[in-house]
Amino acid sequence: MIIARGLTKTYGEFKAVDGIDFEVRKGEAFGLLGPNGAGKSTTMKMIASVSKRTGGELTILGLDPNKRGPEIRAHLGVVPQQDNLDRELKVHENLYVYGRFFGLGRKFLKAKVEELLEFAQLTEKRNAKAEELSGGMKRRLTIARGLVNEPEILMLDEPTTGLDPQARHILWDRLFRLKEQGVTLVITTHYMDEAEQLCDRLIVMDKGKIMAEGSPADLIKRYASKEVLEVRFGSSKNVEIAEQIAHLGERIEVLPDRILVYSDNGEADLQEILKLGLEPVTSLVRRSSLEDVFLRLTGRTLVE
Amino acid sequence: MPSIEKAVHASAWQGSLKIVDVARARNLAWMHVAEARVRGMLKWWTSIAAFSLGNPVLYLFSVGIGIGALVDANGGSTQLGGVSYLTFLAPALLASAALASFQEEMSFPIMEGFEWDKSFFAMNSTPINGSDIVNGIVAASFLKTAVTVGIYEAVLLAFGAIDLSVALPMFFSALITGIAFGAVMMAVTSYIKNDDGFFAIIGRFVIAPMVMFSGTYYPLESMPIYLQWVGWISPLWHGTDLGRVISYGSPQQGWIVISHWLYLATWLVVGLTLAYRQVSKRLAA
Numbered sequence: 001m002i003i004a005r006g007l008t009k010t011y012g013e014f015k016a017v018d019g020i021d022f023e024v025r026k027g028e029a030f031g032l033l034g035p036n037g038a039g040k041s042t043t044m045k046m047i048a049s050v051s052k053r054t055g056g057e058l059t060i061l062g063l064d065p066n067k068r069g070p071e072i073r074a075h076l077g078v079v080p081q082q083d084n085l086d087r088e089l090k091v092h093e094n095l096y097v098y099g100r101f102f103g104l105g106r107k108f109l110k111a112k113v114e115e116l117l118e119f120a121q122l123t124e125k126r127n128a129k130a131e132e133l134s135g136g137m138k139r140r141l142t143i144a145r146g147l148v149n150e151p152e153i154l155m156l157d158e159p160t161t162g163l164d165p166q167a168r169h170i171l172w173d174r175l176f177r178l179k180e181q182g183v184t185l186v187i188t189t190h191y192m193d194e195a196e197q198l199c200d201r202l203i204v205m206d207k208g209k210i211m212a213e214g215s216p217a218d219l220i221k222r223y224a225s226k227e228v229l230e231v232r233f234g235s236s237k238n239v240e241i242a243e244q245i246a247h248l249g250e251r252i253e254v255l256p257d258r259i260l261v262y263s264d265n266g267e268a269d270l271q272e273i274l275k276l277g278l279e280p281v282t283s284l285v286r287r288s289s290l291e292d293v294f295l296r297l298t299g300r301t302l303v304e
Numbered sequence: 305m306p307s308i309e310k311a312v313h314a315s316a317w318q319g320s321l322k323i324v325d326v327a328r329a330r331n332l333a334w335m336h337v338a339e340a341r342v343r344g345m346l347k348w349w350t351s352i353a354a355f356s357l358g359n360p361v362l363y364l365f366s367v368g369i370g371i372g373a374l375v376d377a378n379g380g381s382t383q384l385g386g387v388s389y390l391t392f393l394a395p396a397l398l399a400s401a402a403l404a405s406f407q408e409e410m411s412f413p414i415m416e417g418f419e420w421d422k423s424f425f426a427m428n429s430t431p432i433n434g435s436d437i438v439n440g441i442v443a444a445s446f447l448k449t450a451v452t453v454g455i456y457e458a459v460l461l462a463f464g465a466i467d468l469s470v471a472l473p474m475f476f477s478a479l480i481t482g483i484a485f486g487a488v489m490m491a492v493t494s495y496i497k498n499d500d501g502f503f504a505i506i507g508r509f510v511i512a513p514m515v516m517f518s519g520t521y522y523p524l525e526s527m528p529i530y531l532q533w534v535g536w537i538s539p540l541w542h543g544t545d546l547g548r549v550i551s552y553g554s555p556q557q558g559w560i561v562i563s564h565w566l567y568l569a570t571w572l573v574v575g576l577t578l579a580y581r582q583v584s585k586r587l588a589a
Contacts, residue, residue, distance in 0.1 A: 050428055051588050070431040074329055075320040078429035084422035086340070088347050097340040101430035102320075103329030149320045149430075181317045 001026050001061060001153060001184045002047060008055030009042050016042040018208035019056060024153075029175070029185040031195045031202030033290075035298050039208040040188045041081065044157050047186060049073050061152065074102060077151030081158050081188075083142045087131035091122055091141060094130050099148040112148060119174065120144035135162050143171065153184045160194060172197055192291040204297050211297040216290050223296055224288035225250050229266035231273065231280040232258045245273055255300075262288070329431040337432060337440020338447070340423075341413070345448055356452040359401065360459040367521070368393050368465065383523065387552050394465035395474060395547025396520040396540075398456055402478040403540055405452045406486030407511060409445035411503045414493040417441075418586060425587065434584030438576065442486060449482045450475075466551055473550045481543025484568040487575025488539075494582040514538045519545065542567045 002024040009017040017039040024030040032040045045051035046058060049065035049072040058065055060072050085094050092113050099109040117123045120140040125133065133141065139162055146154060156175075160168045175198060179185055189195050195202055196216045204211045204219070212219055229249070233241050235256055242254045249263030263269050266285035273280065329336075345352065372389035375381075384392040417424035417437070424437055453475055460466045466474060496502055517527065517534035518541035524532055535541035542564040548554035549561055 048429060050425075070330060070333075070433055071326050073429060074324045074326045074431045076429070080425070080429070082422065084426040086344065086423045086426070087421045088344050089340075093343060097336075097343060098426065098430065100336045100339060101329070101333075101427055101432050102324050103326075103332060103336070103431070104323065108323070145426075149324050150317055150322075151320050178317075182319070183317075 001028075002030075002186070003059045004056065005058075006056030007043070007046065007053055007058050009039075009046060009051065010054045015208050017046070017053075020203075020205070020208075020210050022203055022210065022213065024184060024186060026184055027179065027182045029179055029187065029198050029200050031199035032186070032188040032205060033192075033195055033202055033294060034188075034205035034211075037207075038205040038298070040205055041157060043205070044155060044186070044188060047153075048076060048078050048155055074149070075152040077146035077149065077154040079143050079146040079154070079156045079159055081161075083138045085130040085138060085141060085145070088129060090127050090129055091133070092117060092126040094141060095145055095148055098145045102149040104149065109148075116144040116147060119147070121170075136164060136167055139163055140167065140171075147178075151183065153186060154178060155186045157188050158190060159187065160189070160191065168194075192289060192294055196290050204294060206298045212293070219293045220288050220290060222293075224292040225262035226264045226288060227262075227266035228286055228288050228292060229261040229263060229269050230258050230282075230284045230286070231261070231270070232282045233278070233280055241278060244276060244278065248272055262292070324431075326431060333432050333436035334439035334443060337427060337437050338443040339440075340427075341441055341444035342447065344413075345444065352448065352452070353455075356455040357459070360397065360456045363397055364390070364459065364463050364465065368397075368463065371521075383526070385548075385552070385554050387554075390463065390465045391552055392548070393521070394460050395478075395551045396518075396544040398453060398460065398474060398478040399481040399540055399543035399547055400515055400520060401456045402449050402453050402482030403485045403543070404511075405449040406445055406482040407489055407506075409441070409448060410486050410489040410493055411506075413441070414490060415496065415499060418494070419498065424583070428587045434587050435580040437587075438490065438579045438583050442483065442490065442576070445486055446479065446483055449479060449486075453478050453482075470551050474547055477543060477546045477550055480565075480568050480572075481539055481546075484539045484543075484571035484575070487572045487579060489575070491575050491578035491582060494579055494586060514540050517541075539568055539571050 004020060004022050006019045006021065007017060008015065008019050020043070032043060034040050042051065046053050046065065047060060049060065049069040052066045061075060063072050065072050086097065089097060095113045095116050096109050099112060104112070117126055120143065122137060122141060122144070125137060130138065130141065139159075143156070143159060146156075160171060163171065172194070175185060185198070187195070187198060199216060201213070201215050202219070203213045212223065214222065232238075238254055238256070238259055242252060242259050245259070245261070246252060248269045249261040251262045253260040253262070261269050270283055270285060368390040372393070375384075375389040380389060381387065427437055428434070457466065457471050457475060461468060461471065513534065517531060518524070518538045519535050520540070524535040524541060524545075527535070545554070545556065546561065546564045549556050
């Protein structure tokens with residue numbers, strides 16, 4: 001569905017996306033992960049066929065987006081990071097008008113709008129102006145709007161930011177069903193649990209480059225240990241104690257508030273620590289997650 | 305969540321390759337933009353109607369009849385080509401009303417589309433592209449202005465300021481004045497990133513002097529020659545003069561009449577060309 005080879009986007013001197021390669025197959029849920037400024041949104045805009053690439057190759061549905069943008073966009077559903085609803089129009093008008101942009105007929109849209117209102121649980125708000133909706137409702141409306149043309153590829157830029165857990169789980173369920181129907185999903189998210197839930201395959205980007213690619217389970221296997229042991233000795237002692245237990249696990253990481261021991265058997269390592277006569281204030285053994293992979297690949301430094 | 309279950313299973317998902325007719329979407333793209341914009345305007349139809357009716361009535365009473373009485377009583381008619389002040393003024397008011405209507409549509413609604421609710425970006429994520437947005441917005445503004453000018457003409461007719469036989473050609477000359485200015489205004493606005501009083505400046509330092517120096521309230525020729533250039537470059541003077549030729553056969557040389565049409569057409573074409581380019585560029589950034 002989507003093939004990128006050496007895909008590049010430069011703004012003047014700045015390389016927002018620096019020669020990336022990836023492929024998205026039909027019916028797949030593909031994730032783009034990375035800290036702010038990694039180039040995710042720029043990549044999304046190029047796939048959405050609105051922003052033109054400045055280098056490399058990009059093919060979507062077999063077409064070149066630099067030349068045939070409108071034709072490709074006819075088959076995309078786009079949920080942007082920032083809701084861009086028409087504030088003055090009513091909820092149902094927002095869906096209808098957007099459907100018209102795809103040239104869809106009035107009769108088709110009449111039924112479609114009702115279906116989408118129900119999906120977004122906005123049937124009762126149908127006559128409210130978009131600007132009167134709460135943040136979560138606006139988000140649901142934007143997502144529903146992106147489905148009006150029954151897209152082949154649905155692009156979601158941080159779809160659940162600002163949604164409550166209930167709405168998040170409902171959306172995941174719906175996205176999973178869309179995937180079952182053969183819709184291809186391209187998702188960016190800051191929530192690693194979301195990426196693990198939804199994505200078959202993902203890339204981790206940083207500074208415009210791809211740091212890693214694979215399925216969530218794959219990446220965890222490759223970049224993290226099986227388990228993580230988290231121990232806290234109090235912020236003043238962590239560094240000192242870390243030296244004493246440096247031999248444990250595959251790798252240890254000292255954070256201001258706790259020590260992480262990456263290991264295949266966290267329980268055994270905890271016993272070792274206790275044998276050394278050290279007594280952590282709290283301890284926790286957990287499975288490694290995508291979040292560990294993400295932080296390892298992109299660092300813990302805050303990106304402004 | 306039974307409602308969700310229902311929504312998911314209610315209809316079979318066919319996919320956009322089946323349900324979207326790209327050629328149709330492309331051919332009617334500008335109309336779909338216009339349709340959306342007209343829906344937005346209709347939310348304000350009461351204030352649009354009140355303004356369209358109130359504005360001419362106020363102007364005609366105060367300037368047309370009030371000042372007109374003074375001018376006509378002092379033999380001003382000889383300098384106005386032998387017609388009453390009201391007749392002289394009417395084509396100018398009609399052209400400025402069309403221009404003001406376009407000015408309004410090409411200011412804040414454009415900011416809204418790019419900055420405030422970013423609805424242009426939403427349009428651009430469908431088969432709609434930058435020039436469709438320009439065409440659609442201009443078409444919707446044309447429609448709104450046509451209503452405004454129509455109401456204005458009805459009032460002018462009621463006041464006896466124009467003759468019914470010239471109502472139609474005057475309607476078109478006023479609309480062409482409006483759209484010529486509107487196209488350029490849209491091109492200019494599409495460069496604006498935040499308001500910062502920009503539109504107030506345009507209103508005070510561009511529109512106001514343009515109305516003052518475009519032969520609106522007195523013949524351009526009665527201005528000192530070093531100020532007449534303001535009228536020559538102003539689309540409003542060209543539209544006003546054209547209206548006067550149409551309305552009461554104001555004596556004007558043929559080549560000047562043709563140059564009026566050409567000048568307005570140039571503004572339209574240049575404005576649209578720049579707007580297509582800048583709007584598309586800004587959407588792709």
